[in-house]
Amino acid sequence: MNVDLSESWAIGGVPIPTRLVLAPMAGVSVQAFRRQGRRYGAGLVCSEMVSVAGIAHRNERTLGYLRVASDEHPLAIQIFGSEPGAMAEAARMVEAAGADIVDINFGCPVKKVTKTGAGASLLDDPDQAARIVSAVAEATPLPVSVKMRRGTANGSRDCLVVGPRLVEAGAACLTLHPRSARQMYTGTADHSLTAELVELVDVPVIASGDVTSRARAQAVLATTGASAVMVGRAAQGNPWALAEIMGLATAEPTREEIVAELLLFMRETVRELGTERATGFLKKFYGWYLGRGRFPKPFKQELVTLPTLAEVETRLLAAAPGARDVLDRLEAELPEVDEVLLDSLPISLYGGG
Ligand SMILES: Cc1cc2nc3c(=O)[nH]c(=O)nc-3n(C[C@H](O)[C@H](O)[C@H](O)COP(=O)(O)O)c2cc1C
Numbered sequence: 585m586n587v588d589l590s591e592s593w594a595i596g597g598v599p600i601p602t603r604l605v606l607a608p609m610a611g612v613s614v615q616a617f618r619r620q621g622r623r624y625g626a627g628l629v630c631s632e633m634v635s636v637a638g639i640a641h642r643n644e645r646t647l648g649y650l651r652v653a654s655d656e657h658p659l660a661i662q663i664f665g666s667e668p669g670a671m672a673e674a675a676r677m678v679e680a681a682g683a684d685i686v687d688i689n690f691g692c693p694v695k696k697v698t699k700t701g702a703g704a705s706l707l708d709d710p711d712q713a714a715r716i717v718s719a720v721a722e723a724t725p726l727p728v729s730v731k732m733r734r735g736t737a738n739g740s741r742d743c744l745v746v747g748p749r750l751v752e753a754g755a756a757c758l759t760l761h762p763r764s765a766r767q768m769y770t771g772t773a774d775h776s777l778t779a780e781l782v783e784l785v786d787v788p789v790i791a792s793g794d795v796t797s798r799a800r801a802q803a804v805l806a807t808t809g810a811s812a813v814m815v816g817r818a819a820q821g822n823p824w825a826l827a828e829i830m831g832l833a834t835a836e837p838t839r840e841e842i843v844a845e846l847l848l849f850m851r852e853t854v855r856e857l858g859t860e861r862a863t864g865f866l867k868k869f870y871g872w873y874l875g876r877g878r879f880p881k882p883f884k885q886e887l888v889t890l891p892t893l894a895e896v897e898t899r900l901l902a903a904a905p906g907a908r909d910v911l912d913r914l915e916a917e918l919p920e921v922d923e924v925l926l927d928s929l930p931i932s933l934y935g936g937g
Contacts, residue, residue, distance in 0.1 A: 629656055
């Protein structure tokens with residue numbers, strides 16, 4: 585049975601136009617990534633995990649993660665923390681920032697996060713996890729979703745116990761990445777657990793993990809009954825994977841298209857992060873865009889050593905001169921960035937003022 589990926593569905597009252605969701609990824613899911621994801625067929629995009637402690641301290645960089653552009657909707661902003669009260673306050677900030685959905689992270693396996701009682705460690709404390717979801721759901725009228733792992737230990741099935749409790753507490757959607765926290769990203773995602781979770785709850789479930797192609801997306805949707813698939817690593821420097829999954833494209837992009845998308849991504853990232861931060865941030869993207877046999881390895885290595893983005897841009901255009909026309913076309917087609925700036929957040933919440 586083929587599931588139609590172009591079908592719309594909903595989280596709470598929020599309509600999601602396709603069954604493809606772009607994964608939240610720390611250090612990757614900037615606005616430029618999310619807007620690109622929408623252009624290539626994702627029906628829902630998500631911010632990277634945002635620290636509730638950072639929000640509480642009005643940390644400038646943290647607040648930057650709450651920037652929402654008008655063409656990103658529907659958009660989920662993901663928060664992580666361990667205290668219901670602080671999570672509730674952060675949810676109100678997320679709402680004020682203009683997100684459509686508040687997503688809660690119960691999946692992050694990184695020690696720095698789990699040792700504070702946040703992320704995947706909450707799967708070991710279902711009572712506290714439920715208190716958090718309940719506090720967030722009460723704090724905001726936005727639908728609340730939760731993203732989780734199968735459990736912390738290898739072979740754990742805790743998600744099947746915790747998941748239904750979170751729905752009882754007010755979660756309107758669950759995303760399952762069925763690896764254990766201990767596994768990090770090794771092994772494979774066991775989507776038989778996703779199918780079991782779908783049977784247990786009456787809210788939509790999103791399947792995350794190892795979805796890299798249309799065939800795999802169709803198979804996961806058909807065998808799990810999930811409402812949508814989430815795609816992460818396959819979309820890094822490769823929005824064409826999203827188009828392939830949606831059935832919008834089959835051919836590999838041309839070199840000109842690749843360079844044009846990378847240049848657009850660079851320009852948008854500079855606008856978002858400033859030149860200095862963007863210069864370091866972008867380095868990992870060169871390999872992601874130009875890899876996969878698309879450009880010779882020494883070329884990627886050379887780009888990483890160039891000191892300025894202007895030099896990278898010149899070098900890219902020399903390698904694919906036709907990219908300039910493609911880039912002009914892409915820029916002309918982009919909607920105006922009518923950005924909801926942080927200034928529009930309640931002043932008492934922003935900057936401690
Ligand atoms: C670099 C990186 C950063 C990630 N950051 C987050 C995050 O901030 N929040 C989250 O819920 N999951 C995060 N994840 C997990 C992904 O959202 C996704 O569940 C996981 O990568 C499995 O999907 P994939 O096989 O499609 O990549 C991250 C994954 C990667 C590779």
